[in-house]
Amino acid sequence: MHVTVWNEYRHELSEEKVRAVYPEGIHQQIASFIETPEISVGTATLDEAEHGLTTDVLAKTDVLIWWGHMAHDEVKDEIVERVYQRVLDGMGLIVLHSGHFSKIFRKLMGTSCDLKWREDGQHARIWNVNPAHPIADGISDCIELEQEEMYGEHFDIPAPDELVFVSWFPKGEVFRSGVTYHRGNGRIFYFQPGHETYPSYYNQEVQKVIQNAVRWCAPKNSRPRVYGHFQPLED
Amino acid sequence: MHVTVWNEYRHELSEEKVRAVYPEGIHQQIASFIETPEISVGTATLDEAEHGLTTDVLAKTDVLIWWGHMAHDEVKDEIVERVYQRVLDGMGLIVLHSGHFSKIFRKLMGTSCDLKWREDGQHARIWNVNPAHPIADGISDCIELEQEEMYGEHFDIPAPDELVFVSWFPKGEVFRSGVTYHRGNGRIFYFQPGHETYPSYYNQEVQKVIQNAVRWCAPKNSRPRVYGHFQPLED
Amino acid sequence: MHVTVWNEYRHELSEEKVRAVYPEGIHQQIASFIETPEISVGTATLDEAEHGLTTDVLAKTDVLIWWGHMAHDEVKDEIVERVYQRVLDGMGLIVLHSGHFSKIFRKLMGTSCDLKWREDGQHARIWNVNPAHPIADGISDCIELEQEEMYGEHFDIPAPDELVFVSWFPKGEVFRSGVTYHRGNGRIFYFQPGHETYPSYYNQEVQKVIQNAVRWCAPKNSRPRVYGHFQPLED
Amino acid sequence: MHVTVWNEYRHELSEEKVRAVYPEGIHQQIASFIETPEISVGTATLDEAEHGLTTDVLAKTDVLIWWGHMAHDEVKDEIVERVYQRVLDGMGLIVLHSGHFSKIFRKLMGTSCDLKWREDGQHARIWNVNPAHPIADGISDCIELEQEEMYGEHFDIPAPDELVFVSWFPKGEVFRSGVTYHRGNGRIFYFQPGHETYPSYYNQEVQKVIQNAVRWCAPKNSRPRVYGHFQPLED
Numbered sequence: 001m002h003v004t005v006w007n008e009y010r011h012e013l014s015e016e017k018v019r020a021v022y023p024e025g026i027h028q029q030i031a032s033f034i035e036t037p038e039i040s041v042g043t044a045t046l047d048e049a050e051h052g053l054t055t056d057v058l059a060k061t062d063v064l065i066w067w068g069h070m071a072h073d074e075v076k077d078e079i080v081e082r083v084y085q086r087v088l089d090g091m092g093l094i095v096l097h098s099g100h101f102s103k104i105f106r107k108l109m110g111t112s113c114d115l116k117w118r119e120d121g122q123h124a125r126i127w128n129v130n131p132a133h134p135i136a137d138g139i140s141d142c143i144e145l146e147q148e149e150m151y152g153e154h155f156d157i158p159a160p161d162e163l164v165f166v167s168w169f170p171k172g173e174v175f176r177s178g179v180t181y182h183r184g185n186g187r188i189f190y191f192q193p194g195h196e197t198y199p200s201y202y203n204q205e206v207q208k209v210i211q212n213a214v215r216w217c218a219p220k221n222s223r224p225r226v227y228g229h230f231q232p233l234e235d
Numbered sequence: 236m237h238v239t240v241w242n243e244y245r246h247e248l249s250e251e252k253v254r255a256v257y258p259e260g261i262h263q264q265i266a267s268f269i270e271t272p273e274i275s276v277g278t279a280t281l282d283e284a285e286h287g288l289t290t291d292v293l294a295k296t297d298v299l300i301w302w303g304h305m306a307h308d309e310v311k312d313e314i315v316e317r318v319y320q321r322v323l324d325g326m327g328l329i330v331l332h333s334g335h336f337s338k339i340f341r342k343l344m345g346t347s348c349d350l351k352w353r354e355d356g357q358h359a360r361i362w363n364v365n366p367a368h369p370i371a372d373g374i375s376d377c378i379e380l381e382q383e384e385m386y387g388e389h390f391d392i393p394a395p396d397e398l399v400f401v402s403w404f405p406k407g408e409v410f411r412s413g414v415t416y417h418r419g420n421g422r423i424f425y426f427q428p429g430h431e432t433y434p435s436y437y438n439q440e441v442q443k444v445i446q447n448a449v450r451w452c453a454p455k456n457s458r459p460r461v462y463g464h465f466q467p468l469e470d
Numbered sequence: 471m472h473v474t475v476w477n478e479y480r481h482e483l484s485e486e487k488v489r490a491v492y493p494e495g496i497h498q499q500i501a502s503f504i505e506t507p508e509i510s511v512g513t514a515t516l517d518e519a520e521h522g523l524t525t526d527v528l529a530k531t532d533v534l535i536w537w538g539h540m541a542h543d544e545v546k547d548e549i550v551e552r553v554y555q556r557v558l559d560g561m562g563l564i565v566l567h568s569g570h571f572s573k574i575f576r577k578l579m580g581t582s583c584d585l586k587w588r589e590d591g592q593h594a595r596i597w598n599v600n601p602a603h604p605i606a607d608g609i610s611d612c613i614e615l616e617q618e619e620m621y622g623e624h625f626d627i628p629a630p631d632e633l634v635f636v637s638w639f640p641k642g643e644v645f646r647s648g649v650t651y652h653r654g655n656g657r658i659f660y661f662q663p664g665h666e667t668y669p670s671y672y673n674q675e676v677q678k679v680i681q682n683a684v685r686w687c688a689p690k691n692s693r694p695r696v697y698g699h700f701q702p703l704e705d
Numbered sequence: 706m707h708v709t710v711w712n713e714y715r716h717e718l719s720e721e722k723v724r725a726v727y728p729e730g731i732h733q734q735i736a737s738f739i740e741t742p743e744i745s746v747g748t749a750t751l752d753e754a755e756h757g758l759t760t761d762v763l764a765k766t767d768v769l770i771w772w773g774h775m776a777h778d779e780v781k782d783e784i785v786e787r788v789y790q791r792v793l794d795g796m797g798l799i800v801l802h803s804g805h806f807s808k809i810f811r812k813l814m815g816t817s818c819d820l821k822w823r824e825d826g827q828h829a830r831i832w833n834v835n836p837a838h839p840i841a842d843g844i845s846d847c848i849e850l851e852q853e854e855m856y857g858e859h860f861d862i863p864a865p866d867e868l869v870f871v872s873w874f875p876k877g878e879v880f881r882s883g884v885t886y887h888r889g890n891g892r893i894f895y896f897q898p899g900h901e902t903y904p905s906y907y908n909q910e911v912q913k914v915i916q917n918a919v920r921w922c923a924p925k926n927s928r929p930r931v932y933g934h935f936q937p938l939e940d
Contacts (some may be wrong), residue, residue, distance in 0.1 A: 016497060017582075065372070088581065088582060088626075090837065098668070107580060108580040109580055110578040110580040111558060113275075114697040116696065117699060117700065117701065127896070128928075129389060130409065131389055131927045131928070132891065132892055136266065136475050136928040137925040137927075141388075141928065141929065142938075150364075152700055153363070153376075153401065154362075154363065154364060154366055154697075155364070156697070158631075159631050161628075161629050162394065166388065168403060168408065168409045171703055172403060172704045173403065174402070174403045174705030181582050181628065182837050182838070183580050184581050184582060184626055185837045195917065202817055219416060220837055220838070221838075221843040222841070223833075225584075225836060226626075227582075227585075227586060228587070229586075230587065231588075232588065232641035233830065233847075234640065234641045266712070282723040293476065323861070325602065328535065344815055347793060347932075348934075349930075349932040351933065352931060352935065353934060353937065355937070363693075365652070366690075366692045367689075367690055367692055371692070372692075373690075374890045375693045376695065387929050393866075393888055394866050394887060405939065406938055408935070408938070417603075418815050420601055421799070422602055454602075455602055455606070455607040455608075456607050457602055458608065458610045460819075460821040460859050462820060462861070463822070463834065463856055464545045464822060465823050465878070466823075467825070467875045467877065468595065468877065469640065469876045595879075597878070597879050599859060599881065600864075611858075623832045623871065624832075629835075629867065632864065636876065636881070638873060642830055644832050644871045644872070646834065
């Protein structure tokens with residue numbers, strides 16, 4: 001299996017505070033806990049040619065992980081369309097944190113994907129509301145994060161196929177923070193943690209969730225779909 | 236439309252603290268805000284004959300509201316079966332608060348319906364996560380309750396047909412507090428507020444939710460279902 | 471309540487066979503069975519200015535019904551975007567038959583919306599698999615149509631919020647023919663019948679389904695959503 | 706992983722016609738295509754002590770497969786309760802064909818599980834409506850069975866968590882023939898094929914579906930759930 005971790009990779013280059021947390025970039029930290037003998041991992045970033053998402057790269061990618069924030073609008077529509085078609089064809093997609101506002105996530109959802117937010121350095125609790133789900137495999141009742149950006153309801157997404165996690169924030173908000181979708185042959189998981197100034201991707205349970213999600217999103221051996229004009233099966 | 240409000244009606248008789256909040260019983264308070272020129276309301280309680288749920292009462296009931304807590308086990312299986320059949324036949328059912336552990340709710344859900352709880356007099360926030368749902372009609376982003384018992388995840392229910400509300404509690408918990416189900420021709424809504432020592436059923440938004448739910452649960456003009464051996468439709 | 475029936479209105483002008491079935495256009499036939507003392511109905515067509523969907527028309531429309539087929543690509547992106555925003559703001563949308571491939575439906579779904587099809591003049595059966603759903607109110611076990619175009623699975627849509635109807639076609643196919651979705655504050659219903667050369671919109675049960683869907687899709691009294699930076703609710 | 710295949714095992718002993726298809730019993734045929742180096746398989750039948758489902762057998766069973774038909778009522782309530790608790794604790798359950806009316810399936814569903822049926826020796830088509838689902842892994846657009854009992858809608862089940870297959874029958878019916886549920890920590894799959902006088906369990910795609918379902922239903926490494934009175938997490 002091959003995973004590509006896409007990162008906007010701007011905060012890390014321009015903000016010391018972010019670089020202090022993710023000196024090699026968020027993508028390298030995520031890659032570090034995804035890679036195994038069975039899973040090869042590549043990375044791609046916004047400022048590479050074609051944002052690093054060439055046709056070749058996408059063709060060999062089984063699961064794409066997406067982190068973006070300040071430059072969603074700089075992602076070219078042509079590349080968004082390319083990723084979109086690959087998802088419909090079966091590539092898994094994991095959208096993290098501020099990626100909720102990425103072009104690709106909004107295109108797949110068909111909604112604004114808007115929410116409430118507050119960057120206040122508070123802690124957070126991620127409650128496991130679907131304990132038998134493969135993405136919650138080995139995850140405890142509640143993941144505690146020392147610091148995370150608040151994301152609050154209403155989260156303007158379609159009703160998830162499956163709700164896996166709901167987050168609690170100390171100043172009064174809740175958030176559907178782990179949700180799954182199918183689009184075409186592609187499987188999608190959105191997961192809330194990962195503000196660029198907090199060390200969420202060093203948390204072992206967050207890592208475990210993303211590792212589980214990679215396996216859950218990986219393409220099945222889907223047989224080609226038949227569409228269009230169709231001959232009768234019966235006489 | 237005819238609504239029957241069923242209440243265990245034990246706490247109010249034995250505890251001064253509860254009687255202070257609901258002097259006529261929880262059922263009378265609920266009845267008071269359900270009744271309209273179009274909606275007649277009756278009540279029934281555990282210690283009446285057949286728990287007040289005779290075949291005649293149920294036959295004319297369009298929506299049954301259920302509040303129980305300390306005496307779930309005293310509800311006779313025969314009456315539970317009678318209510319169950321009426322739900323499958325199309326009667327709406329609204330289960331409130333500690334009714335999550337009632338025999339009828341567990342029978343309809345097929346799970347333990349267990350949860351975490353703490354009676355600590357804290358406040359609560361009920362977030363509206365499905366703003367276009369009829370049960371959320373006219374409800375704001377967040378209903379604030381000055382006091383409510385904490386109910387926390389994991390709530391051992393089947394994945395709801397629709398998730399309408401998620402509650403936040405100040406000591407760290409979240410809860411899927413407004414959920415819908417279909418069973419047979421019957422529509423079911425579970426709603427968390429209503430601990431017997433707190434005045435939740437005097438809250439106008441809580442009242443509005445239950446009023447909306449009565450309309451949502453009301454039986455449709457379902458045509459009789461055909462089951463069993465079936466003659467071919469085609470030659 | 472105000473309903474706008476949008477029709478591409480090309481087949482009827484160019485094909486005698488279609489005009490024979492719908493001499494005033496499909497939109498007029500649909501309008502005729504939607505209008506009641508409580509529901510006013512307007513129509514709009516592709517070749518009107520702004521496709522008849524001006525900002526004013528949409529602003530007063532509670533539910534938009536959409537029929538299109540041969541000219542999906544001629545619908546301007548600007549108008550699609552306008553309709554899309556109104557749906558997210560709460561306008562109901564009923565997409566009929568070949569409208570599955572309309573820009574607006576695909577944008578809201580986030581998938582290709584592709585399917586199998588065959589125009590063979592055969593009959594069809596629409597099975598009611600959700601008898602307690604308001605859209606199935608008063609609908610029998612099975613709606614029989616003397617002629618309908620075959621649409622077959624796989625239908626490339628997201629998992630519906632609710633599956634209401636599944637169709638059977640005599641040459642071997644099935645189709646999820648009545649499905650609901652929420653997007654933002656908007657409620658959406660897709661319904662399969664309505665090929666331009668067959669008289670499906672004269673069928674009384676088809677009419678009843680669309681009448682029911684108009685009520686189901688009608689905007690609720692949704693309170694404004696709050697998004698963006700959010701002040702703490704707790705001290 | 707350990708799978709237990711439970712079979713009523715009455716038809717095979719009393720009817721020559723059934724024995725001709727399944728000389729060793731339906732359970733042995735199912736066991737034969739489930740067993741692999743990684744999956745050990747045992748069987749259990751109604752007329753064994755405790756129906757073969759002792760506490761020990763269930764304790765070591767990861768996935769239970771259930772086939773029953775003529776003697777649902779002879780399954781003791783005590784054993785049903787034991788299986789039910791194991792499902793809530795995480796054991797997977799695959800219910801086949803006429804098992805729709807088994808006590809255990811009805812208890813987990815909370816509905817009558819009734820349907821239409823006709824034993825007419827006709828063929829059937831099982832359409833794959835969820836091609837990216839793990840249970841549909843490697844399955845083509847449509848599984849064709851030369852003979853299968855007709856099961857028709859309305860199937861009185863709760864809305865499935867996921868709809869994977871919809872069947873077509875030549876005399877006019879459709880059926881949601883592959884559906885998934887979660888109950889507690891347990892994962893459940895119902896699959897329609899398998900009338901005792903037809904050779905459906907020799908069909909390679911039917912076998913593949915059940916093999917996939919075994920993997921899908923297998924317990925995850927669910928951490929123990931915490932229920933009941935709960936200490937505050939916050940100060």
